[in-house]
Amino acid sequence: MDLNIPLAHRVRPQTLDEFIGQEEILGKDKILYRTIKADRLSSIILWGPTGSGKTSLAKVISNTTKYKFIKLNAVTSGVGDIKSAIEEAKNPLLNPTGKCILFIDEIHRFNKLQQDALLPFVENGTVILIGATTENPYFEVNKALISRSMVFKLKPLSVENVFTILKNAIKNPEGLGSYNINIDDETLKKIAEISNGDVRTALNSLEIAVLTTPVDKNGLINITNEIAAECVGKKKSMFDKTGDSHYDNISAFIKSMRGSDQDATVFYLARAIAGGEDPVFIARRIVIAAAEDVGLANPNALVVANSAMQAVASVGMPEARIILSEAAIYVATSKKSNATYLAINKALEDVETKDTGEIPMHIRNAPAEGMSQFGYGVGYKYPHIYPGHVVEQQYLPDKMLGTKYFIKDDTVE
Numbered sequence: 542m543d544l545n546i547p548l549a550h551r552v553r554p555q556t557l558d559e560f561i562g563q564e565e566i567l568g569k570d571k572i573l574y575r576t577i578k579a580d581r582l583s584s585i586i587l588w589g590p591t592g593s594g595k596t597s598l599a600k601v602i603s604n605t606t607k608y609k610f611i612k613l614n615a616v617t618s619g620v621g622d623i624k625s626a627i628e629e630a631k632n633p634l635l636n637p638t639g640k641c642i643l644f645i646d647e648i649h650r651f652n653k654l655q656q657d658a659l660l661p662f663v664e665n666g667t668v669i670l671i672g673a674t675t676e677n678p679y680f681e682v683n684k685a686l687i688s689r690s691m692v693f694k695l696k697p698l699s700v701e702n703v704f705t706i707l708k709n710a711i712k713n714p715e716g717l718g719s720y721n722i723n724i725d726d727e728t729l730k731k732i733a734e735i736s737n738g739d740v741r742t743a744l745n746s747l748e749i750a751v752l753t754t755p756v757d758k759n760g761l762i763n764i765t766n767e768i769a770a771e772c773v774g775k776k777k778s779m780f781d782k783t784g785d786s787h788y789d790n791i792s793a794f795i796k797s798m799r800g801s802d803q804d805a806t807v808f809y810l811a812r813a814i815a816g817g818e819d820p821v822f823i824a825r826r827i828v829i830a831a832a833e834d835v836g837l838a839n840p841n842a843l844v845v846a847n848s849a850m851q852a853v854a855s856v857g858m859p860e861a862r863i864i865l866s867e868a869a870i871y872v873a874t875s876k877k878s879n880a881t882y883l884a885i886n887k888a889l890e891d892v893e894t895k896d897t898g899e900i901p902m903h904i905r906n907a908p909a910e911g912m913s914q915f916g917y918g919v920g921y922k923y924p925h926i927y928p929g930h931v932v933e934q935q936y937l938p939d940k941m942l943g944t945k946y947f948i949k950d951d952t953v954e
Contacts, residue, residue, distance in 0.1 A: 548748040549741045552709065552716040553597045560601050561709075562702035562740075563594060566693045573693055577605050584663050584670040586648070586678045586687065589695025590786070592739030595673035598695075599644045602671065609641040611668075615650035620658045630668050641668050648672035649681035656683040663689055697738020704733040706740050707747055717751055724764035731766060735773045746773040790816070794869075795826055799834040803873040810869050820861045824850035827868045831875075838878035838952035845871050876952045884946040891941070898940030 554560040557567065557577065566573050576582050582602065587595040603610035611626045630641035643659075645651070651659075663670050663686065670690065674681060678692055698706075707729050710716040729747075736743035750764050750772040757763060790812050797805035813823055824846070831846035849868035853861040891897060907918035922932045937944060 547745065548710060548716055549744040552706075552713050552744065554601055555604055557601055557605055560594070560598065561706055562698040563598070563695050565696065567598075573691075577602055580606055582606055582608075582642075582669055584672075584686075584690040586672045586674065586682060586690050586692045587695060588674050588676075588678050588692060590675055590697050590738065592736070592741040592743075593695040593697055594740065595695060596644070596646060599642070599671045599673065603642050603644075606640070606642070607638065608669065609636045609638065610644065611641060612644045612646065615645055615647045615655070618645075618655075620655055623655065623658050627662050627667060630662075642671055643668040644671045644673070646673045647675070649674040649676040649678070653683065656686055660685050660689075698740050699738070700730065700733045703736055703738065703740050703743045704730050707733060707743055710744060710747065717748070720751055721756075721761050722751060722764060723761045724769075728764060728766050728769045732769050732773055735770075742773075786816075787818070791818075791823075791826060794823075795830055798827070798830045798869060798873045799877070801873055801877065803870045806869050806873040807866060810865060814858075814862055814865070820853050820858055820865060821850065823865055824853045824868070827865070827872055831872050833882045834877055834879055835872055835875045836878040836881045836953070838876035838950075842872050842875045878950050878952045880947060880950050880953060883948070888946045891944070896940060898938030900938060901935050903934070904936060 557574065560567060565571070568574060573585070587598060589595055599612075600610065602608075609630065611629060613622055613626060626643055629635050630643065633639070645659075648656075659668075659670065660683070662668050670686070672678070672682065672686070672690070678687060704726075711722055711724070712718055732743050732746055732750075736746065746769070747764075750768050751762055753772070754762050754764060754768055790809055794806065794809035794813060797809055810823065814820070828843065828846040828850055831842040835842040846868050849864050852864045856864065902916040903918065903920040905917045907913055913919050922934050924930050924932050935942070
């Protein structure tokens, strides 16, 4: 056992039976499990958050199918590395079975040229591609590769899954089995909870706790709640401000405001803040929600949201969190109307797709003397000289007469 190798690597599962979690794709009645067992594997993309088991699953697949396994990391590899891997896969001395899994970690980091270099060898079966990504592959991976692969989404591991993996690591001779560790289930579960479904974080934290805690007079390494908390630190955020979860979280934040759920609004706001989201970006989302979803049902929401955005920009964090919370809750608890949003969208659609005709002559601009002889401004009625400052006259072009864009709903006074 090489203790220089991180615990997470030493205790990786070697078989499907050892793999814990991801029952949604690895249950015995699921297509991925059946294709692995039947040795009918095709190229696949494993999409999931950090520490959900993508690399471990790729290695298990290789062990189960007995295919040659070549691993590349898209961050450090280029087209030259791809070509070398392909040559190795083709070489009967290096790959006697002729079957090879090419595992590319963080495949979303490959550019189009690099992904295109893979395509012919995936198509002709030289390699079976297993790509791992934390980002949405439908946005980040070449469409041609996607069309030739099955995409499987891995979820964050449950607390129970992570707890089981930690328990096994303590017993495993390749893991921490050679240490006399005294740790209760409550402390292990605390580590599992704080890791937020990332088993690598959980195992690293447990290993740090074991390696940095002195042995007592009885030869035991006593891991207390306090030691575990110190080694784990803050709860791992599931939010990545540059990744796919950024869009998921901001979408949930916006929809919670729109849906008038102030508690969910604050929850997703907190996730964004804890994940390092730019507070001005969050404030802009609140301004947009105030205009789009509250609108004329409470016009003051836009005033509050815009003031909050200015205050956030001038105050900064951490105090900006209070301003963001106030503005977001105000928008969430306001009456809702999207009448102005629908109005401008419908008008834009007409302007962009229809022959809408010409502006009536009487409301056209007549800045120069003599233009009236051509009808510019002739017949215009100035509303302020009429009772109630309103007068009936045609404003829409002839071709658009009778069109209704703003349809007042019951929340607009």
